[in-house]
Amino acid sequence: MAQVISYVNGKYVISDQASLPINDLGIVRGYGVFDYLRTYNGIPFKLQEHIQRLQKSAELIGLNLPWSTQEIEALIQETLKRNNLPEANIRIVVTGGASDDFITPPEQPSLVILVSPVSQYQVQYYEQGVKLITVQMERFIPQAKTLNYISAIIALQQSKRANAIDALYVNQxxxxxxxxxxxxxxxxxxxxxxxxxxxxxxxxxxxxxxxAKNRFEIVEQPIYYSDLNSCDEAFITSSNKEIMPVVQIDDLQISNGKPGEKTQILMQLFKNYTSCLS
Ligand SMILES: Cc1ncc(COP(=O)(O)O)c(C=O)c1O
Structure with a gap:
């Protein structure tokens, strides 16, 4: 495989050889934020929105982000250029930076940009739908994409044991x-x-x-665990999974156990939307 180049604190380096100071608060305290996106037709999808979310995440944890949107955009474009991948996942990571006392954030955080080839999920996940489990867990500061994904790692270990592909957090x-x-x-x-x-x-x-706005009635409201019994369809969304139909949650089969009609309409609309980006 060709060598992957990452951007790390002002330099473009071979990813295998990239390093951060050992007293970086991302390493010793899990203090930092990141964002994750992908390209379609070589173009970073919703780049501005992802950078804005990164800025919001940083603000929510009181992390100073001394780079403008334009600077981050330019670094991403340059990292993409140096790797020349047909389609790339892009991970923008901002860690607290090197701290003398291992807890006080320094003026200058660390900025890392990692890219990797896009890999597709199995087609059958989209054609037949997937199983999820639920876990009694909540994320800390959920509106921020922080480096703390410990709950995700634990939950994914549980979902793997249950032959599910993801776990849904259920709160108190x-x-x-x-x-x-x-x-x-x-x-x-x-x-x-x-x-x-x-x-x-x-x-x-x-x-x-x-x-969905002009096609369906949208309701942004809490979903109770008991609502799962009466729902007709379910799906999950993310930058790398796009729209993935869900046909089983824990032991509950959703409707007839097949991807729902409205989910499939949205999947098609999303596909059309991303395929005509240029
Ligand atoms: C906790 C959490 N929720 C939702 C998402 C989906 O976000 P996006 O659609 O921007 O990828 C992510 C993405 O990684 C996530 O980590």
Whole structure:
């Protein structure tokens, strides 16, 4: 495989040889934020929105971000150019930076941009739908995409054991919030329902809401665990999974166990939307 080049604190380096100071707060305290997007036709999808979310995430954890949107954009474009991948995943990571006392954030955080080839999920996930499990967990500061994905790693280990492809976080109030790296939607009668509180505002979620706006009644409200019994369809969304139909949650089969009609309409609309980007 060709060598992958990353941007790390002002330099373009071979990814295998990239390094951060050992006292970086990202390493010793898990203090930092990131964002993740992909290209379609070589163009970063919703780049501005992802950079804005990165800025919002940083603000929510009090992390100074001394780069403008334009500077980050230019660094991403240059990293993409140096790698020349047909389609790329892009990970923008901002860690707290090197700290003398291992806890006080320094003036200058670290900025890393990583790219990798886009790999597709199995076609059958989209054609037949997938199984999810639920876990009683919540993310810390859910509207921020922080470096702390410990709950996601634990939940994904559990979902793997249950032959599921993702886990949905359920909070103390029995609200089904979101997946480990996905947003969650259900369809009930004519309504498309997705939670608004205590979730990350996924960029794919926004696109889906936009595409659905003139076709379905959109309701942003809590989804209770008990609502899963009466829903007609369910799906998850994310930059790398796009729109993925869900046909089973824990032991519950969703409707007839096949991807729902409205989900398939949205999948087609999303495909059309991303394929004509240039
Ligand atoms: C917790 C969480 N929710 C939702 C999403 C989906 O966001 P997006 O559509 O911007 O990829 C992600 C993405 O990684 C995530 O980590």
């Amino acid at each position: 109030q029995s609200h089904v919030l979101e997946g480990t790296t996905t947003n969650f939607f259900i369809v009930r009668d004519s309504q498309l329902i997705t939670p608004k509180e205590n979730v990350l505002y996924g960029i794919t979620r926004n696109v889906v809401l936009e595409l």
